[in-house]
Amino acid sequence: xxxxxxxxxxxxxxxxxxxxxxxxxxxxxxxxxxxxxxxxxxxxxxxxxxxxxxxxxxxxxxxxxxxxxxxxxxxxxxxxxxxxxxxxxxxxxxxxxxxxxxxxxxxxxxxxxxxxxxxxxxxxxxxxxxxxxxxxxxxxxxxxxxxxxxxxxxxxxxxxxxxxxx
Amino acid sequence: xxxxxxxxxxxxxxxxxxxxxxxxxxxxxxxxxxxxxxxxxxxxxxxxxxxxxxxxxxxxxxxxxxxxxxxxxxxxxxxxxxxxxxxxxxxxxxxxxxxxxxxxxxxxxxxxxxxxxxxxxxxxxxxxxxxxxxxxxxxxxxxxxxxxxxxxxxxxxxxxxxxxxxxxxxxxxxxxxxxxxxxxxxxxxxxxxxxxxxxxxxxxxxxxxxxxxxxxxxxxxxxxxxxxxxxxxxxxxxxxxxxx
Numbered sequence: 189x190x191x192x193x194x195x196x197x198x199x200x201x202x203x204x205x206x207x208x209x210x211x212x213x214x215x216x217x218x219x220x221x222x223x224x225x226x227x228x229x230x231x232x233x234x235x236x237x238x239x240x241x242x243x244x245x246x247x248x249x250x251x252x253x254x255x256x257x258x259x260x261x262x263x264x265x266x267x268x269x270x271x272x273x274x275x276x277x278x279x280x281x282x283x284x285x286x287x288x289x290x291x292x293x294x295x296x297x298x299x300x301x302x303x304x305x306x307x308x309x310x311x312x313x314x315x316x317x318x319x320x321x322x323x324x325x326x327x328x329x330x331x332x333x334x335x336x337x338x339x340x341x342x343x344x345x346x347x348x349x350x351x352x353x354x
Numbered sequence: 355x356x357x358x359x360x361x362x363x364x365x366x367x368x369x370x371x372x373x374x375x376x377x378x379x380x381x382x383x384x385x386x387x388x389x390x391x392x393x394x395x396x397x398x399x400x401x402x403x404x405x406x407x408x409x410x411x412x413x414x415x416x417x418x419x420x421x422x423x424x425x426x427x428x429x430x431x432x433x434x435x436x437x438x439x440x441x442x443x444x445x446x447x448x449x450x451x452x453x454x455x456x457x458x459x460x461x462x463x464x465x466x467x468x469x470x471x472x473x474x475x476x477x478x479x480x481x482x483x484x485x486x487x488x489x490x491x492x493x494x495x496x497x498x499x500x501x502x503x504x505x506x507x508x509x510x511x512x513x514x515x516x517x518x519x520x521x522x523x524x525x526x527x528x529x530x531x532x533x534x535x536x537x538x539x540x541x542x543x544x545x546x547x548x549x550x551x552x553x554x555x556x557x558x559x560x561x562x563x564x565x566x567x568x569x570x571x572x573x574x575x576x577x578x579x580x581x582x583x584x585x586x587x588x589x590x591x592x593x594x595x596x597x598x
Contacts, residue, residue, distance in 0.1 A: 191427075192499050192541075195420055196562060203414035208407055221419060225426055281409075288406040307407060312370045327370065328361030331396060335360075338399030341406060 194237055195224055201308055202241055208304050209249060211289050219248045242310070243318045246301055253297070291341035299333035306330060358382050358389050360396070367396055417583070421564055421571030424501065489534055490526035496541025498561035499576075503542070505568055507597045508549035515565055515573050516592040517580055518555040526553040556580070567597055 199220060206216035223245040232240055292300060298319060305315045316323040358366075358379055365371050366379040383390050493500070500523040504513065525543045527534045528551055537544045545552070556563050558578045565573035571583045573593060580593055587594040 190497055192420070192501075192562060193497055195423060196416065199416055199419055200414040203416075203419070204411060207412060208410065211410070213412055217415060217419060221422060221426065224423055228427055285410050288410050291406065303403065306368070307404070312365065312368070325361070327363075327365035327368075328359070330368075331360035331364035334364070334396060334399045334403060337406075338395075338402045341402055 191224075191228060194227070198238055198241055199224070201238075202245055205242065205304050205308050206245055206249065208292075208307070209246075209301060211292075215249075215252070219245050219252070222248060239310070239314050239318055242305065242308070246318060250297075287341065287344045291337050291344060294340040295333050295337050299329055299336070302326065302329055303333050303337070357386065360392065363389065363393050363396055367393065367400070417574035417581070418571065420562075421566055421574065421583070424503075424564065424566070425569050489536070490524060491536040491538060491543055491545070492522040492524040493538050493541065493543055494522055495557060495560045498559070499541050500556055500560045500563050501542045502554055502556075502565045503544045503569075504548060504552060504566070504597075505544065505546040506548070507552070507567060509598060511549055511597040512551045513554065513565075513567065513572070513595040513597055514551065514592055515554045515556065515580060515595075517558050517563075517575070517578055519558050520555065521557055521559070523557055523560070524553075524555045526555075527551070528553065567595070 202223065203216050203220045206219050207213055210216055210219075223241050226244055227237065227241060230240065295303065298321075301319055302315055302321075305318060310318070312326040313323050315321075316326050321329065362371070362375070362379055363383075366376060366383070369376070371379060383393055502523065502525060504525075507513075523543065525536070525545050527545065527548050534548045535546050554565060556565075556575075561576045563573065563575040563580065564571065572586075572595060573580055573582055575581050580591075582588075582593050582595075584595065
Protein backbone atom coordinates (compact mmCIF):
# COMPACT_ATOMS: atom_id res chain seq x y z
CA UNK A 189 0.00 0.00 0.00
CA UNK A 190 1.51 3.34 -0.93
CA UNK A 191 1.09 6.83 0.43
CA UNK A 192 -1.72 7.81 -1.94
CA UNK A 193 -3.84 4.85 -0.94
CA UNK A 194 -3.07 5.54 2.73
CA UNK A 195 -4.11 9.15 2.20
CA UNK A 196 -7.46 8.18 0.68
CA UNK A 197 -8.07 5.62 3.42
CA UNK A 198 -7.04 7.60 6.47
CA UNK A 199 -7.48 11.30 5.67
CA UNK A 200 -11.28 11.44 6.22
CA UNK A 201 -11.05 9.92 9.72
CA UNK A 202 -8.05 12.04 10.69
CA UNK A 203 -9.72 15.23 9.49
CA UNK A 204 -12.94 14.32 11.32
CA UNK A 205 -11.03 13.69 14.54
CA UNK A 206 -9.15 16.97 14.28
CA UNK A 207 -12.22 18.97 13.37
CA UNK A 208 -14.16 17.56 16.31
CA UNK A 209 -11.20 18.21 18.58
CA UNK A 210 -10.50 21.79 17.56
CA UNK A 211 -13.79 23.00 16.11
CA UNK A 212 -11.72 24.68 13.39
CA UNK A 213 -11.96 23.27 9.86
CA UNK A 214 -8.91 25.19 8.64
CA UNK A 215 -6.74 24.02 11.52
CA UNK A 216 -7.99 20.46 11.03
CA UNK A 217 -6.97 20.63 7.37
CA UNK A 218 -3.54 22.14 8.14
CA UNK A 219 -2.71 19.62 10.85
CA UNK A 220 -3.94 16.65 8.81
CA UNK A 221 -1.84 17.82 5.86
CA UNK A 222 1.28 18.26 7.98
CA UNK A 223 0.79 14.84 9.57
CA UNK A 224 0.68 13.13 6.19
CA UNK A 225 3.71 15.03 4.93
CA UNK A 226 5.64 13.87 8.00
CA UNK A 227 4.49 10.31 7.35
CA UNK A 228 6.47 10.43 4.10
CA UNK A 229 9.69 10.47 6.13
CA UNK A 230 8.79 7.30 8.00
CA UNK A 231 9.29 3.62 7.29
CA UNK A 232 6.37 1.96 9.03
CA UNK A 233 4.51 -1.32 8.85
CA UNK A 234 1.12 -0.66 7.33
CA UNK A 235 -0.79 -1.38 10.53
CA UNK A 236 1.15 1.30 12.40
CA UNK A 237 0.38 4.15 9.99
CA UNK A 238 -3.02 4.98 11.50
CA UNK A 239 -2.00 5.21 15.17
CA UNK A 240 1.19 7.02 14.13
CA UNK A 241 -0.78 9.63 12.19
CA UNK A 242 -3.19 10.23 15.05
CA UNK A 243 -0.33 10.51 17.52
CA UNK A 244 1.47 13.09 15.40
CA UNK A 245 -1.73 15.00 14.73
CA UNK A 246 -2.63 15.06 18.43
CA UNK A 247 0.84 16.34 19.32
CA UNK A 248 0.63 19.01 16.62
CA UNK A 249 -2.69 20.23 18.02
CA UNK A 250 -1.20 20.40 21.51
CA UNK A 251 1.88 22.25 20.23
CA UNK A 252 -0.21 24.77 18.36
CA UNK A 253 -2.38 25.39 21.39
CA UNK A 254 0.72 25.91 23.56
CA UNK A 255 2.15 28.33 21.05
CA UNK A 256 -1.05 30.28 21.08
CA UNK A 257 -0.70 30.23 24.89
CA UNK A 258 -4.26 29.35 25.49
CA UNK A 259 -6.19 26.19 26.25
CA UNK A 260 -8.23 24.67 23.48
CA UNK A 261 -11.58 26.41 23.70
CA UNK A 262 -14.32 25.55 21.37
CA UNK A 263 -17.07 27.73 22.67
CA UNK A 264 -15.66 31.27 22.65
CA UNK A 265 -17.38 31.88 19.36
CA UNK A 266 -19.07 29.93 16.66
CA UNK A 267 -16.37 29.57 14.00
CA UNK A 268 -17.21 31.39 10.80
CA UNK A 269 -18.18 29.42 7.72
CA UNK A 270 -15.24 27.65 6.11
CA UNK A 271 -14.89 26.37 2.59
CA UNK A 272 -16.63 23.15 3.60
CA UNK A 273 -19.46 24.57 5.71
CA UNK A 274 -22.59 25.75 4.03
CA UNK A 275 -22.97 29.50 4.29
CA UNK A 276 -26.71 29.18 4.52
CA UNK A 277 -26.68 27.16 7.78
CA UNK A 278 -29.74 28.17 9.74
CA UNK A 279 -29.55 30.19 12.92
CA UNK A 280 -31.14 27.32 14.81
CA UNK A 281 -28.58 24.84 13.55
CA UNK A 282 -25.78 27.26 14.34
CA UNK A 283 -27.16 27.54 17.84
CA UNK A 284 -27.26 23.77 18.27
CA UNK A 285 -23.71 23.50 16.97
CA UNK A 286 -22.64 26.17 19.45
CA UNK A 287 -24.20 24.19 22.31
CA UNK A 288 -22.37 21.04 21.27
CA UNK A 289 -19.08 22.89 21.14
CA UNK A 290 -19.74 24.58 24.46
CA UNK A 291 -20.39 21.19 26.04
CA UNK A 292 -17.24 19.73 24.48
CA UNK A 293 -15.25 22.69 25.78
CA UNK A 294 -16.27 21.74 29.32
CA UNK A 295 -14.42 18.46 28.90
CA UNK A 296 -10.68 18.86 29.66
CA UNK A 297 -8.46 18.77 26.59
CA UNK A 298 -6.91 15.37 27.28
CA UNK A 299 -10.26 13.77 28.00
CA UNK A 300 -11.73 15.32 24.88
CA UNK A 301 -8.93 13.70 22.90
CA UNK A 302 -9.73 10.36 24.56
CA UNK A 303 -13.39 10.67 23.60
CA UNK A 304 -12.64 11.60 19.99
CA UNK A 305 -10.14 8.74 19.66
CA UNK A 306 -12.78 6.35 20.95
CA UNK A 307 -15.24 7.75 18.41
CA UNK A 308 -12.71 6.88 15.71
CA UNK A 309 -12.70 3.25 16.81
CA UNK A 310 -9.36 3.10 18.58
CA UNK A 311 -8.97 0.39 21.24
CA UNK A 312 -8.15 1.36 24.80
CA UNK A 313 -4.51 0.25 24.57
CA UNK A 314 -4.03 2.35 21.40
CA UNK A 315 -5.70 5.34 23.02
CA UNK A 316 -3.43 4.99 26.05
CA UNK A 317 -0.33 4.91 23.83
CA UNK A 318 -1.38 7.84 21.66
CA UNK A 319 -2.54 10.11 24.45
CA UNK A 320 0.09 9.01 26.95
CA UNK A 321 -1.95 7.65 29.83
CA UNK A 322 -1.86 4.36 31.73
CA UNK A 323 -3.86 1.72 29.85
CA UNK A 324 -5.80 0.75 32.96
CA UNK A 325 -7.01 4.32 33.41
CA UNK A 326 -8.65 4.73 29.99
CA UNK A 327 -12.03 3.31 31.01
CA UNK A 328 -12.28 5.57 34.05
CA UNK A 329 -11.15 8.67 32.16
CA UNK A 330 -13.60 7.97 29.35
CA UNK A 331 -16.53 7.39 31.68
CA UNK A 332 -15.85 10.69 33.47
CA UNK A 333 -15.47 12.57 30.19
CA UNK A 334 -18.64 11.06 28.78
CA UNK A 335 -20.67 11.89 31.89
CA UNK A 336 -19.25 15.43 32.00
CA UNK A 337 -20.17 16.07 28.38
CA UNK A 338 -23.64 14.56 28.72
CA UNK A 339 -24.44 16.52 31.90
CA UNK A 340 -23.39 19.87 30.40
CA UNK A 341 -25.10 19.16 27.10
CA UNK A 342 -28.31 18.17 28.83
CA UNK A 343 -28.24 21.31 31.01
CA UNK A 344 -27.79 23.51 27.96
CA UNK A 345 -30.63 21.85 26.13
CA UNK A 346 -32.88 22.19 29.18
CA UNK A 347 -32.08 25.91 29.41
CA UNK A 348 -32.89 26.25 25.72
CA UNK A 349 -36.20 24.43 26.17
CA UNK A 350 -37.12 26.76 29.05
CA UNK A 351 -36.25 29.81 26.97
CA UNK A 352 -38.34 28.52 24.08
CA UNK A 353 -41.30 27.90 26.39
CA UNK A 354 -41.35 31.50 27.65
CA UNK B 355 -22.60 -6.00 47.57
CA UNK B 356 -19.46 -4.66 45.85
CA UNK B 357 -20.36 -2.52 42.92
CA UNK B 358 -18.54 -2.31 39.57
CA UNK B 359 -16.74 1.00 39.10
CA UNK B 360 -17.47 3.30 36.17
CA UNK B 361 -14.20 2.48 34.44
CA UNK B 362 -15.10 -1.20 34.31
CA UNK B 363 -18.66 -0.41 33.19
CA UNK B 364 -17.22 1.75 30.41
CA UNK B 365 -14.84 -1.02 29.34
CA UNK B 366 -17.72 -3.49 29.49
CA UNK B 367 -19.81 -1.23 27.25
CA UNK B 368 -16.91 -0.93 24.80
CA UNK B 369 -16.15 -4.66 24.86
CA UNK B 370 -12.67 -4.00 26.20
CA UNK B 371 -12.76 -6.50 29.07
CA UNK B 372 -11.16 -9.92 29.04
CA UNK B 373 -13.67 -12.76 28.58
CA UNK B 374 -13.52 -13.62 32.29
CA UNK B 375 -13.92 -10.00 33.43
CA UNK B 376 -16.71 -9.48 30.91
CA UNK B 377 -18.62 -12.48 32.19
CA UNK B 378 -18.18 -11.31 35.78
CA UNK B 379 -19.37 -7.79 34.94
CA UNK B 380 -22.35 -9.10 32.99
CA UNK B 381 -23.39 -11.30 35.87
CA UNK B 382 -23.11 -8.44 38.34
CA UNK B 383 -25.01 -5.95 36.18
CA UNK B 384 -27.81 -8.46 35.85
CA UNK B 385 -28.11 -8.74 39.62
CA UNK B 386 -27.44 -5.13 40.66
CA UNK B 387 -30.00 -2.40 39.81
CA UNK B 388 -27.55 0.36 40.82
CA UNK B 389 -24.85 -0.76 38.41
CA UNK B 390 -27.42 -1.46 35.73
CA UNK B 391 -28.69 2.09 36.06
CA UNK B 392 -25.17 3.50 35.83
CA UNK B 393 -24.51 1.40 32.73
CA UNK B 394 -27.72 2.68 31.15
CA UNK B 395 -26.65 6.25 31.98
CA UNK B 396 -23.32 5.67 30.25
CA UNK B 397 -25.10 4.30 27.19
CA UNK B 398 -27.42 7.30 27.10
CA UNK B 399 -24.44 9.65 27.42
CA UNK B 400 -22.71 7.80 24.58
CA UNK B 401 -25.75 8.22 22.36
CA UNK B 402 -25.94 11.91 23.21
CA UNK B 403 -22.29 12.37 22.26
CA UNK B 404 -22.66 10.48 18.98
CA UNK B 405 -25.70 12.55 18.05
CA UNK B 406 -23.99 15.79 19.03
CA UNK B 407 -20.86 15.00 17.02
CA UNK B 408 -22.99 14.27 13.97
CA UNK B 409 -24.28 17.86 14.23
CA UNK B 410 -20.85 19.46 14.11
CA UNK B 411 -19.23 17.18 11.53
CA UNK B 412 -18.34 18.52 8.10
CA UNK B 413 -17.19 16.43 5.14
CA UNK B 414 -13.45 16.06 4.75
CA UNK B 415 -12.03 17.92 1.72
CA UNK B 416 -10.25 14.81 0.48
CA UNK B 417 -9.73 15.73 -3.18
CA UNK B 418 -8.40 19.20 -2.45
CA UNK B 419 -6.22 17.93 0.39
CA UNK B 420 -4.84 15.12 -1.74
CA UNK B 421 -3.85 17.53 -4.51
CA UNK B 422 -2.30 19.88 -1.98
CA UNK B 423 -0.45 16.94 -0.46
CA UNK B 424 1.07 16.11 -3.83
CA UNK B 425 2.24 19.68 -4.26
CA UNK B 426 3.64 19.95 -0.75
CA UNK B 427 5.25 16.54 -0.77
CA UNK B 428 6.67 17.14 -4.24
CA UNK B 429 8.32 20.35 -3.01
CA UNK B 430 9.79 18.39 -0.12
CA UNK B 431 11.05 15.74 -2.51
CA UNK B 432 9.13 12.66 -1.51
CA UNK B 433 5.98 11.63 -3.33
CA UNK B 434 5.36 8.34 -5.02
CA UNK B 435 7.46 6.36 -2.61
CA UNK B 436 6.00 3.63 -0.50
CA UNK B 437 6.19 4.36 3.21
CA UNK B 438 6.53 0.65 3.80
CA UNK B 439 10.32 0.43 3.56
CA UNK B 440 12.47 -1.83 5.60
CA UNK B 441 15.33 -4.22 5.02
CA UNK B 442 13.04 -7.06 4.03
CA UNK B 443 11.00 -4.95 1.65
CA UNK B 444 14.14 -3.45 0.09
CA UNK B 445 15.63 -6.93 -0.36
CA UNK B 446 12.40 -8.13 -1.93
CA UNK B 447 12.48 -5.13 -4.25
CA UNK B 448 16.01 -6.01 -5.36
CA UNK B 449 15.00 -9.60 -6.10
CA UNK B 450 12.05 -8.39 -8.16
CA UNK B 451 14.25 -5.97 -10.08
CA UNK B 452 16.69 -8.74 -10.95
CA UNK B 453 13.81 -10.99 -11.99
CA UNK B 454 12.35 -8.21 -14.17
CA UNK B 455 15.73 -7.71 -15.82
CA UNK B 456 16.05 -11.42 -16.54
CA UNK B 457 12.52 -11.48 -17.93
CA UNK B 458 13.20 -8.51 -20.20
CA UNK B 459 15.95 -10.51 -21.89
CA UNK B 460 13.40 -13.06 -23.11
CA UNK B 461 11.92 -12.19 -26.52
CA UNK B 462 8.17 -11.71 -26.36
CA UNK B 463 8.14 -11.38 -22.57
CA UNK B 464 5.57 -8.95 -21.12
CA UNK B 465 8.36 -7.02 -19.41
CA UNK B 466 10.20 -6.59 -22.70
CA UNK B 467 7.01 -5.47 -24.43
CA UNK B 468 6.27 -2.97 -21.67
CA UNK B 469 9.74 -1.47 -21.94
CA UNK B 470 9.43 -1.24 -25.72
CA UNK B 471 6.04 0.48 -25.38
CA UNK B 472 7.44 2.96 -22.87
CA UNK B 473 10.42 3.77 -25.07
CA UNK B 474 8.27 4.23 -28.16
CA UNK B 475 5.92 6.46 -26.17
CA UNK B 476 8.85 8.52 -24.96
CA UNK B 477 10.44 8.64 -28.40
CA UNK B 478 7.25 10.24 -29.62
CA UNK B 479 8.03 13.14 -27.32
CA UNK B 480 11.39 13.83 -28.93
CA UNK B 481 11.68 16.43 -31.68
CA UNK B 482 12.92 15.63 -35.11
CA UNK B 483 11.73 12.03 -35.22
CA UNK B 484 10.28 10.46 -38.29
CA UNK B 485 6.84 10.51 -36.62
CA UNK B 486 4.37 13.34 -37.04
CA UNK B 487 4.61 16.40 -34.82
CA UNK B 488 2.23 14.99 -32.23
CA UNK B 489 4.04 14.38 -28.93
CA UNK B 490 2.63 12.05 -26.35
CA UNK B 491 3.28 9.67 -23.51
CA UNK B 492 1.22 6.92 -21.97
CA UNK B 493 1.52 5.07 -18.69
CA UNK B 494 -0.27 2.47 -16.69
CA UNK B 495 -1.95 3.46 -13.42
CA UNK B 496 -0.01 2.74 -10.26
CA UNK B 497 -2.10 0.95 -7.65
CA UNK B 498 -5.15 2.13 -9.61
CA UNK B 499 -4.13 5.78 -9.50
CA UNK B 500 -3.12 8.31 -12.13
CA UNK B 501 -1.69 11.75 -11.54
CA UNK B 502 -1.12 14.21 -14.41
CA UNK B 503 0.75 17.46 -13.89
CA UNK B 504 1.06 20.17 -16.53
CA UNK B 505 3.53 22.97 -15.98
CA UNK B 506 4.81 25.99 -17.85
CA UNK B 507 1.85 26.02 -20.22
CA UNK B 508 1.66 28.88 -22.72
CA UNK B 509 -1.17 31.31 -22.17
CA UNK B 510 -4.26 30.24 -24.07
CA UNK B 511 -3.33 26.56 -24.12
CA UNK B 512 -6.47 24.43 -24.38
CA UNK B 513 -6.65 21.41 -22.08
CA UNK B 514 -9.10 18.61 -22.69
CA UNK B 515 -9.58 15.87 -20.07
CA UNK B 516 -11.77 12.81 -20.49
CA UNK B 517 -12.19 9.26 -19.27
CA UNK B 518 -11.66 6.55 -21.87
CA UNK B 519 -12.18 2.85 -22.06
CA UNK B 520 -8.47 2.08 -22.15
CA UNK B 521 -5.92 0.59 -19.83
CA UNK B 522 -3.36 3.39 -20.06
CA UNK B 523 -3.42 7.08 -19.28
CA UNK B 524 -2.20 9.22 -22.17
CA UNK B 525 -1.13 12.82 -22.50
CA UNK B 526 -0.84 14.08 -26.05
CA UNK B 527 0.26 17.46 -27.35
CA UNK B 528 -0.81 17.53 -31.02
CA UNK B 529 0.83 19.98 -33.37
CA UNK B 530 3.30 21.06 -30.75
CA UNK B 531 4.87 24.34 -31.79
CA UNK B 532 7.64 23.84 -29.29
CA UNK B 533 8.87 20.55 -27.91
CA UNK B 534 7.17 19.71 -24.64
CA UNK B 535 9.18 17.85 -22.04
CA UNK B 536 7.63 14.73 -20.59
CA UNK B 537 8.64 12.91 -17.45
CA UNK B 538 7.04 9.86 -15.97
CA UNK B 539 7.07 7.84 -12.78
CA UNK B 540 4.71 5.08 -11.59
CA UNK B 541 1.19 6.37 -12.13
CA UNK B 542 2.37 9.86 -13.04
CA UNK B 543 2.89 11.87 -16.22
CA UNK B 544 4.37 15.31 -16.02
CA UNK B 545 4.62 17.58 -19.04
CA UNK B 546 6.02 21.07 -19.25
CA UNK B 547 6.46 23.63 -21.97
CA UNK B 548 3.14 23.01 -23.70
CA UNK B 549 1.18 25.18 -26.07
CA UNK B 550 -1.78 24.77 -28.41
CA UNK B 551 -3.75 21.82 -27.17
CA UNK B 552 -3.11 19.23 -24.48
CA UNK B 553 -5.24 16.10 -24.58
CA UNK B 554 -5.48 13.96 -21.46
CA UNK B 555 -7.13 10.54 -21.62
CA UNK B 556 -7.63 8.79 -18.30
CA UNK B 557 -8.49 5.12 -17.91
CA UNK B 558 -12.01 4.39 -16.75
CA UNK B 559 -10.85 1.70 -14.33
CA UNK B 560 -8.49 3.97 -12.38
CA UNK B 561 -9.75 4.54 -8.87
CA UNK B 562 -8.07 7.89 -8.21
CA UNK B 563 -7.42 10.54 -10.87
CA UNK B 564 -5.79 13.93 -10.52
CA UNK B 565 -4.91 16.56 -13.08
CA UNK B 566 -3.09 19.69 -11.97
CA UNK B 567 -1.83 22.70 -13.88
CA UNK B 568 1.05 24.78 -12.54
CA UNK B 569 0.54 23.12 -9.18
CA UNK B 570 -3.17 23.91 -9.00
CA UNK B 571 -5.69 21.04 -8.97
CA UNK B 572 -7.92 21.15 -12.02
CA UNK B 573 -9.58 17.75 -12.13
CA UNK B 574 -10.22 15.01 -9.60
CA UNK B 575 -12.08 11.76 -10.01
CA UNK B 576 -11.96 8.02 -10.24
CA UNK B 577 -13.96 4.94 -11.17
CA UNK B 578 -15.08 6.41 -14.46
CA UNK B 579 -16.09 9.87 -13.29
CA UNK B 580 -14.42 13.26 -13.37
CA UNK B 581 -15.01 16.46 -11.47
CA UNK B 582 -13.55 19.85 -12.32
CA UNK B 583 -12.06 21.74 -9.40
CA UNK B 584 -11.88 24.99 -11.40
CA UNK B 585 -14.31 26.41 -13.94
CA UNK B 586 -14.52 24.21 -17.02
CA UNK B 587 -16.54 23.79 -20.16
CA UNK B 588 -18.14 20.40 -20.44
CA UNK B 589 -19.19 18.54 -23.54
CA UNK B 590 -20.14 14.88 -23.81
CA UNK B 591 -18.45 14.09 -20.50
CA UNK B 592 -15.23 15.87 -21.48
CA UNK B 593 -13.82 18.73 -19.45
CA UNK B 594 -12.16 21.59 -21.30
CA UNK B 595 -10.09 24.40 -19.90
CA UNK B 596 -8.33 27.41 -21.32
CA UNK B 597 -5.10 27.86 -19.39
CA UNK B 598 -4.13 31.35 -18.35
